[in-house]
Amino acid sequence: MLEFDQVSKSYAGGFVALDRVSFKLEKGEMAFLTGHSGAGKSTLLKLISLIERPSVSRVLINDVDLSRIRRKHIPFVRRDIGIIFQNHRLLMNHTVFDNVALPLVIEGFSGKDMVKRVHAALDKVGLLDKARCLPQTLSGGEQQRVGIARAVVNKPPLLLADEPTGNLDPDLSKDIMRVFEAFNQVGVSVLVATHDLGLVARMKYRTLTLKQGKMINDGLLQYQEDPL
């Protein structure tokens, strides 16, 4: 479904963020994207969400070349992709409900239909009782889960997450990953960028590893935690 074909991305000034990266993500597949910071994880996600365009070659989703999507169609592409941010990027002066409802409002939903979907999304991340709260009153893990609810509320077929567990303790991280697994089990393709190698190794999913812009590993990650 998602396909990178020898994609390179260099920024002005000559910094090469991605160097001939190729991989395919099938429909309903879940994969991790790992690497040190600066290895190109964020750039890769930006190419998928059309925040950046590749310098060389192309990114395909369902055989549609993303570089051929015109600027005014970008919003419609993004509606098919749920994105979860490291710093969750919630609107702090709006309630949890409003935050989660945002993608639906943008798509033109209203009334009972919208409320039903928002409640379903909040229920999936276990925050139904916090719908009327402001994001500030929630803990970090809860805020991240609100971000997930917002990303999945319009049932996108592809879910991207950029360091979703970046600021969370291991237990909360595990919870978040369980949520992703649950979505994957209902057929959503999930790509999670993270540098939490221990978590990735325990989860036993396909792992793409980037190093200085190159793909150095594609498959299960063999990783042993150092014994203390």
Next chain:
Amino acid sequence: MSILFSGRAASGAATHKIGFVRHFVMFWVNHLRQALASLGELWRTPSASLLTIGVLGVSLTLPVTLHLLVKNMQQISDSFTQAAEISLFIKQDSSQTQIDSLKTILQADAAIARVTHISKQQALAEFAAVSGFGPALDYLTENPLPDVLLVLPKNTQAEAARALLNRLNKERIVEYGKLDIDWLTRLDAIVSLLQQAVAVIALLLLGAVVLIIGNTIRLSIMNKKDEIEVMKLVGATDAFIQRPFLYSGVWYGVFGGLLAYLIVETMLVWLQGAILSVTALYGSEFRLMSLSVAEFFALMLLAVLLGLAGSYLSVRRHISAIEPTGP
């Protein structure tokens, strides 16, 4: 509609089976909701909103005041239409029949509103009464005054009145016609000068209003940069993002227009007292005219259009410039 996922078309709200009427109603309900949301946004930042509305109101007040000035000047000049009255002095040897037939002809003339005949006798009686020469006039053997036809043109503007005078001068029994026109021409010139000055000043001020609103909207776009980025990331189109800002512009227009109206009305009430004491001295019945209902709505429409134009200019430039920088 989904570009990438053909099987996903049914999930969007746009494809839901809803009737045309419901669609139409929802369209307006949504707009109303967004308009109210923008109003709430202004309410939450009262100091900034009040400043903008204040500047807008004062900027609109000046053109409106000038317009009222011109309007009242015109009212004064209209009340002097008698000045454009043409006096036709009839030759002494003309017969009563000739005068009557000329009067009938002139009354049928399309360019003439009214013809009044003042006979020699009436003229003499009036002269005797007004001048104070009453007993002296009795010694006259014959009446030296001519018959006079007072002609009021339909079009009392100086040029038209002068043209009519030239035409009437050619009538056979007319000795000569007289039109006291110079000061009328001057008044006309002053009024039209004022009108043009008002137009220029109004244009400048209205331009300023557009810029002020544009700048205010630009600031509020900058304040919401993060929010706009998030909205773009979850798939909002530029049109969706800019709508609340356009509504803010409209609201600025509405409140600015109302403020301008209130200022002008207050000013009129205040001035009316002063003017009354002046006009009382001259025994005149002059009353200041305020804005008519049509003019009030024109003012509001203008203010709203200016608000919309200012915010549109700003929104066009700045919303597309904000691009999300990263997940």
